[in-house]
Amino acid sequence: xxxxxxxxxxxxxxxxxxxxxxxxxxxxxxxxxxxxxxxxxxxxxxxxxxxxxxxxxxxxxxxxxxxxxxxxxxxxxxxxxxxxxxxxxxxxxxxxxxxxxxxxxxxxxxxxxxxxxxxxxxxxxxxxxxxxxxxxxxxxxxxxxxxxxxxxxxxxxxxxxxxxxxxxxxxxxxxxxxxxxxxxxxxxxxxxxxxxxxxxxxxxxxxxxxxxxxxxxxxxxxxxxxxxxxxxxxxxxxxxxxxxxxxxxxxxxxxxxxxxxxxxxxxxxxxxxxxxxxxxxxxxxxxxxxxxxxxxxxxxxxxxxxxxxx
Amino acid sequence: xxxxxxxxxxxxxxxxxxxxxxxxxxxxxxxxxxxxxxxxxxxxxxxxxxxxxxxxxxxxxxxxxxxxxxxxxxxxxxxxxxxxxxxxxxxxxxxxxxxxxxxxxxxxxxxxxxxxxxxxxxxxxxxxxxxxxxxxxxxxxxxxxxxxxxxxxxxxxxxxxxxxxxxxxxxxxxxxxxxxxxxxxxxxxxxxxxxxxxxxxxxxxxxxxxxxxxxxxxxxxxxxxxxxxxxxxxxxxxxxxxxxxxxxxxxxxxxxxxxxxxxxxxxxxxxxxxxxxxxxxxxxxxxxxxxxxxxxxxxxxxxxxxxxxx
Numbered sequence: 358x359x360x361x362x363x364x365x366x367x368x369x370x371x372x373x374x375x376x377x378x379x380x381x382x383x384x385x386x387x388x389x390x391x392x393x394x395x396x397x398x399x400x401x402x403x404x405x406x407x408x409x410x411x412x413x414x415x416x417x418x419x420x421x422x423x424x425x426x427x428x429x430x431x432x433x434x435x436x437x438x439x440x441x442x443x444x445x446x447x448x449x450x451x452x453x454x455x456x457x458x459x460x461x462x463x464x465x466x467x468x469x470x471x472x473x474x475x476x477x478x479x480x481x482x483x484x485x486x487x488x489x490x491x492x493x494x495x496x497x498x499x500x501x502x503x504x505x506x507x508x509x510x511x512x513x514x515x516x517x518x519x520x521x522x523x524x525x526x527x528x529x530x531x532x533x534x535x536x537x538x539x540x541x542x543x544x545x546x547x548x549x550x551x552x553x554x555x556x557x558x559x560x561x562x563x564x565x566x567x568x569x570x571x572x573x574x575x576x577x578x579x580x581x582x583x584x585x586x587x588x589x590x591x592x593x594x595x596x597x598x599x600x601x602x603x604x605x606x607x608x609x610x611x612x613x614x615x616x617x618x619x620x621x622x623x624x625x626x627x628x629x630x631x632x633x634x635x636x637x638x639x640x641x642x643x644x645x646x647x648x649x650x651x652x653x654x655x656x657x658x659x660x661x662x663x664x665x666x667x
Numbered sequence: 668x669x670x671x672x673x674x675x676x677x678x679x680x681x682x683x684x685x686x687x688x689x690x691x692x693x694x695x696x697x698x699x700x701x702x703x704x705x706x707x708x709x710x711x712x713x714x715x716x717x718x719x720x721x722x723x724x725x726x727x728x729x730x731x732x733x734x735x736x737x738x739x740x741x742x743x744x745x746x747x748x749x750x751x752x753x754x755x756x757x758x759x760x761x762x763x764x765x766x767x768x769x770x771x772x773x774x775x776x777x778x779x780x781x782x783x784x785x786x787x788x789x790x791x792x793x794x795x796x797x798x799x800x801x802x803x804x805x806x807x808x809x810x811x812x813x814x815x816x817x818x819x820x821x822x823x824x825x826x827x828x829x830x831x832x833x834x835x836x837x838x839x840x841x842x843x844x845x846x847x848x849x850x851x852x853x854x855x856x857x858x859x860x861x862x863x864x865x866x867x868x869x870x871x872x873x874x875x876x877x878x879x880x881x882x883x884x885x886x887x888x889x890x891x892x893x894x895x896x897x898x899x900x901x902x903x904x905x906x907x908x909x910x911x912x913x914x915x916x917x918x919x920x921x922x923x924x925x926x927x928x929x930x931x932x933x934x935x936x937x938x939x940x941x942x943x944x945x946x947x948x949x950x951x952x953x954x955x956x957x958x959x960x961x962x963x964x965x966x967x968x969x970x971x972x973x974x975x976x977x
Contacts, residue, residue, distance in 0.1 A: 446851060541756060544894045565875040568892060577889035577966050582878060584854045616969040647973040656887050658968050659926040663957040 360605035361471040362389045363403040363490045364480020370440040381634040385480035388594035391638045392625045393602025394421040401471035403427035405459045407435040426468040431459045447586045467493040476605040479503040484520040502526035527555035534560045571612045578619045581627040588633045592626045599625035624649040670915035671781040672699045673713040673800045674790025680750040691944040695790035698904035701948045702935045703912025704731040711781035713737035715769045717745040736778040741769045757896045777803040786915040789813040794830040812836035837865035881922045888929045891937040898943045902936045909935035934959040
């Protein structure tokens with residue numbers, strides 16, 4: 358198995374200016390695994406759910422090539438639940454409810470089938486849980502990527518810094534990069550953060566795209582300009598999943614290939630926001646993704662002669 | 668003469684977190700002409716200054732191929748003066764002083780040498796003055812581009828809308844696009860604004876780059892990620908100048924060539940912010956610009972196989 362992900366599998370209830378859902382399936386692990394399944398044909402998921410979690414969702418993940426041996430089902434307990442409401446600009450949201458439930462005592466099990474993966478994606482979880490997963494691998498994966506958020510910077514900074522020492526790629530947003538580095542300039546922030554451990558840094562800027570810092574190089578991936586963002590929930594996880602799935606399938610961490618992996622992630626994220634939750638990710642085909650990647654080519658690429666010639 | 672620009676030639680006094688200037692030469696017309704001179708070897712400038720304006724600056728513009736027959740020098744009057752202070756994030760500023768002086772009664776003269784230009788750049792000025800310049804051309808230029816700002820939307824919206832009917836390219840920032848269209852989504856804003864006249868729209872997003880809306884296509888040009896922005900004054904005008912200079916020199920308004928023109932503008936703007944005022948634009952060479960454009964290629968371009976292949 359090439360790729361293993363640890364991340365929450367959850368229920369979300371979402372309110373946006375366009376509508377409102379009841380409890381639907383969400384969670385970083387779900388979005389990441391669905392997104393990466395377009396590229397990585399076999400992968401493992403490590404997570405925990407309660408007895409209330411629908412079997413059909415787990416079966417669906419299996420049908421997409423996701424090995425769920427590492428997903429613990431806790432009898433008599435409830436699945437992690439998050440509820441939030443987006444503001445009109447869709448760039449900010451209020452959390453209405455957070456019920457940790459099974460996630461509060463999550464002790465990740467890494468089954469034998471997952472212990473030799475070359476690529477490990479640590480979805481946003483407590484840095485201690487993330488480190489535990491690294492330690493429970495039989496060998497150090499070729500590449501470990503980690504998502505995190507400001508919450509852990511506020512309450513578990515030392516743990517976060519410890520886990521960061523063990524990863525190759527950190528994926529955070531611009532505000533988090535500024536908080537973690539105490540620098541406003543993202544170029545300076547990147548220098549400081551990369552001294553903390555990760556040799557590669559991806560800074561997500563929402564509707565403004567994403568920056569990749571790799572060796573001495575920087576790549577700027579645009580977000581697809583959209584008429585409307587219907588529901589941003591899971592877009593960041595979908596981006597990370599598309600990125601890691603592409604990377605695991607191509608098994609090449611050069612700058613040029615990481616650019617492609619980021620475009621793959623951006624393309625998938627641009628679908629994710631078109632409907633509530635994971636719905637759009639369950640509808641699209643490889644052809645849809647290729648079509649969207651062509652839009653990114655037109656959006657980003659240009660050819661230019663130099664030496665003052667036109 | 669291929670290109671003519673109308674725009675202010677002014678004095679600025681600037682304060683940033685990095686330092687402070689006395690009165691230095693600034694003004695949209697100055698930045699635009701200097702930037703476009705790297706590509707357009709002959710051009711005209713239409714503006715007005717007071718008796719206090721230094722002759723050496725006008726001579727310098729002439730040495731850069733700028734025909735200044737259209738720059739009126741008003742005896743006994745003073746040059747437009749602006750003073751501003753940037754906040755720590757460099758994204759916002761307070762205007763400390765605005766003395767219109769000669770600009771208050773500016774009646775643009777378009778000399779015979781400029782009346783047949785194929786490319787006309789309307790720097791940020793009152794929409795009435797901009798329209799007057801269009802009307803004083805002997806023939807309708809091939810392409811007219813226009814900059815404006817929220818100030819004119821607030822106090823002269825009808826005039827602005829009238830002038831917009833006569834232009835091909837509108838260059839504004841994201842806030843202005845939202846104010847003008849009353850739409851938050853820039854894709855929707857672009858649709859509405861392009862129905863007002865300009866067939867091509869460029870939305871500048873500062874450190875987040877710029878969007879080009881051209882026919883059915885969208886291009887996203889990144890801004891160069893910089894460790895620090897020393898002084899943003901004139902960056903937007905420099906961008907517009909590089910864009911129009913490149914366009915006039917290449918005489919091709921296709922989507923692919925407009926992409927190149929925007930990268931040319933972005934490269935020049937990335938130099939502009941490195942020092943106070945126009946200083947950096949007087950130092951750089953064509954080789955420096957080519958070098959920077961190579962950075963943009965690395966920053967933006969990627970090659971990707973489709974159909975699920977990697």
